[in-house]
Amino acid sequence: NAGVTQTPKFRVLKTGQSMTLLCAQDMNHEYMYWYRQDPGMGLRLIHYSVGEGTTAKGEVPDGYNVSRLKKQNFLLGLESAAPSQTSVYFCASSYWSKKRGTEAFFGQGTRLTVV
Amino acid sequence: AQKVTQAQTEISVVEKEDVTLDCVYETRDTTYYLFWYKQPPSGELVFLIRRNSFDEQNEISGRYSWNFQKSTSSFNFTITASQVVDSAVYFCALRPSGNTPLVFGKGTRLSVIA
Numbered sequence: 001n002a003g004v005t006q007t008p009k010f011r012v013l014k015t016g017q018s019m020t021l022l023c024a025q026d027m028n029h030e031y032m033y034w035y036r037q038d039p040g041m042g043l044r045l046i047h048y049s050v051g052e053g054t055t056a057k058g059e060v061p062d063g064y065n066v067s068r069l070k071k072q073n074f075l076l077g078l079e080s081a082a083p084s085q086t087s088v089y090f091c092a093s094s095y096w097s098k099k100r101g102t103e104a105f106f107g108q109g110t111r112l113t114v115v
Numbered sequence: 116a117q118k119v120t121q122a123q124t125e126i127s128v129v130e131k132e133d134v135t136l137d138c139v140y141e142t143r144d145t146t147y148y149l150f151w152y153k154q155p156p157s158g159e160l161v162f163l164i165r166r167n168s169f170d171e172q173n174e175i176s177g178r179y180s181w182n183f184q185k186s187t188s189s190f191n192f193t194i195t196a197s198q199v200v201d202s203a204v205y206f207c208a209l210r211p212s213g214n215t216p217l218v219f220g221k222g223t224r225l226s227v228i229a
Binding site for chain 1: 124146148150152158159160162165167206210212214216217218219220221222
């Protein structure tokens with residue numbers, strides 16, 4: 001099982017450039033998330049999706065867009081990258097069970113540097 | 116509002132010492148779920164444990180133990196006889212009821228010195 005796979009793992013962008021981060025999961029999970037991790041800030045939610053074709057804003061959505069055209073994929077886009085978006089990005093997926101709650105399964109992360 | 120507080124930013128212990136990582140959470144939901152994750156220096160996030168709000172039974176797994184107390188809204192994590200391989204950042208997280216995302220604390224960096 002591949003679990004959650006993020007592409008790419010590293011990227012350097014110039015200010016103003018655009019890019020898309022791809023997240024793919026093979027666990028048939030309904031829910032997918034994008035978090036960013038910055039030193040001393042923990043993981044902060046950018047956007048999430050509760051199913052194919054749906055997206056919602058998280059805690060820090062500005063400057064990002066997302067799409068969930070297929071259940072297994074969740075794309076994070078940066079239209080015009082800024083140095084403040086230098087971070088490590090994590091994608092995660094989960095299913096929902098009232099009894100278990102269920103944990104999120106994380107990808108390996110993407111280290112993005114905007115210069 | 117949902118919130119997770121990990122007051123300890125960094126902890127340093129000598130190998131074989133016991134160490135407790137604190138986690139305090141806030142939620143108005145009567146049903147919720149708590150988690151601990153480990154992030155070793157390699158960077159991946161490793162799931163350690165899940166606890167439901169309606170199950171206050173504490174848990175022990177090898178050198179790891181978790182103390183869940185609803186009365187104080189705490190879900191503390193203890194490592195007994197710490198080892199260098201335990202060095203990592205540990206995150207506590209809360210998932211309120213329903214199909215809502217996990218809310219993370221800011222993490223505690225644990226350094227175990229040989």
